[in-house]
Amino acid sequence: MKIGFIGTGSMGSMLIDTLLEAKTIKEEDIVIINRTIEKAIKLKEIYPAIHIASDIEELTRQCRWIFICVKPKDIPSFTPTVIPYLSREHVMISITSPVSIHHLEELFPCKVARIIPSILNRAQSGSTLVSFSSRCTSTDEEAIISFVSSISRPLFIDENVTRVSSDIVSCGPAFFAFMAQRFIEGAVSETPLGEKEATELTTSMLIGLGKLLQEGYYTLPTLQERVCVPGGITGVGIAHLDQLLGEGFGSLFRLTEEKYATEKKKLAQEFQLK
Numbered sequence: 071m072k073i074g075f076i077g078t079g080s081m082g083s084m085l086i087d088t089l090l091e092a093k094t095i096k097e098e099d100i101v102i103i104n105r106t107i108e109k110a111i112k113l114k115e116i117y118p119a120i121h122i123a124s125d126i127e128e129l130t131r132q133c134r135w136i137f138i139c140v141k142p143k144d145i146p147s148f149t150p151t152v153i154p155y156l157s158r159e160h161v162m163i164s165i166t167s168p169v170s171i172h173h174l175e176e177l178f179p180c181k182v183a184r185i186i187p188s189i190l191n192r193a194q195s196g197s198t199l200v201s202f203s204s205r206c207t208s209t210d211e212e213a214i215i216s217f218v219s220s221i222s223r224p225l226f227i228d229e230n231v232t233r234v235s236s237d238i239v240s241c242g243p244a245f246f247a248f249m250a251q252r253f254i255e256g257a258v259s260e261t262p263l264g265e266k267e268a269t270e271l272t273t274s275m276l277i278g279l280g281k282l283l284q285e286g287y288y289t290l291p292t293l294q295e296r297v298c299v300p301g302g303i304t305g306v307g308i309a310h311l312d313q314l315l316g317e318g319f320g321s322l323f324r325l326t327e328e329k330y331a332t333e334k335k336k337l338a339q340e341f342q343l344k
């Protein structure tokens with residue numbers, strides 16, 4: 071079965087790289103299209119057997135599963151171009167959180183699913199957030215779950231927690247990378263340690279931390295208890311972090327909620343969705 075990708079930007083190409091590396095799919099079974107053709111050509115230079123569709127009609131003719139890997143703001147311009155070529159058997163798979171399953175059903179006259187990936191999937195790890203339309207059969211669902219399981223841990227989520235779940239799964243790696251970067255900058259600015267060394271030490275610390283949690287040696291609280299000896303150096307650091315973080319991450323989640331609501335409203339207005 072051939073699989074189509076509309077949009078070969080950051081996430082579209084990440085999914086293709088990972089699915090090929092995991093041998094979930096063969097190069098010759100991938101059909102791509104991108105607004106700026108050069109980006110698709112660049113991907114084909116890496117994977118010569120990938121097929122670049124000449125237009126959306128060709129892509130829909132060749133593929134039953136089609137991943138929509140464009141930014142939410144580009145969905146209004148692309149959707150009318152694909153609708154005339156969709157049959158009831160196509161499965162349009164959106165990877166973006168602001169477009170709900172309900173909206174996808176309104177937009178496309180076929181089966182729809184939402185698979186929200188994470189950059190962590192590039193290492194065949196992390197989760198994908200999965201939701202299906204009732205138009206999908208159990209066979210469709212099983213096949214799609216098996217497909218995404220090859221590169222991630224699929225998690226089923228309710229619509230009311232989609233946003234916060236995607237903040238954690240998809241945005242979380244960038245949030246924690248940002249904090250790690252600031253951690254490194256702090257060490258470099260206040261001590262003789264160089265940036266390269268601080269980055270190496272921080273990176274191996276983060277990998278080790280992930281392994282400890284993965285293997286279940288500690289939970290987040292028990293790990294802190296273990297390292298933080300009363301009256302010791304870690305304790306001073308943690309007390310300072312507690313002060314620095316103030317109200318904690320509530321405001322971050324409030325801001326992402328606002329941004330999500332704005333994007334959702336804009337899309338609903340553009341498409342006159344309910």
Ligand SMILES: NC(=O)c1ccc[n+]([C@@H]2O[C@H](COP(=O)([O-])OP(=O)(O)OC[C@H]3O[C@@H](n4cnc5c(N)ncnc54)[C@H](OP(=O)(O)O)[C@@H]3O)[C@@H](O)[C@H]2O)c1
Pocket residue numbers: 076077078079080081082103104105106109139140141142144147148165166167186187188189240241
């Ligand atoms: N970044 C993440 O970690 C992450 C995680 C989960 C979900 N997502 C979701 O992934 C989606 C894509 O994000 P991204 O970071 O990959 O964006 P991106 O790098 O901008 O890629 C989007 C691609 O879609 C192409 N495109 C736009 N309109 C098109 C059309 N009508 N036909 C064909 N191609 C079209 C763009 O082409 P051009 O080359 O012309 O710009 C671009 O290459 C977003 O909806 C985002 O919410 C992202």
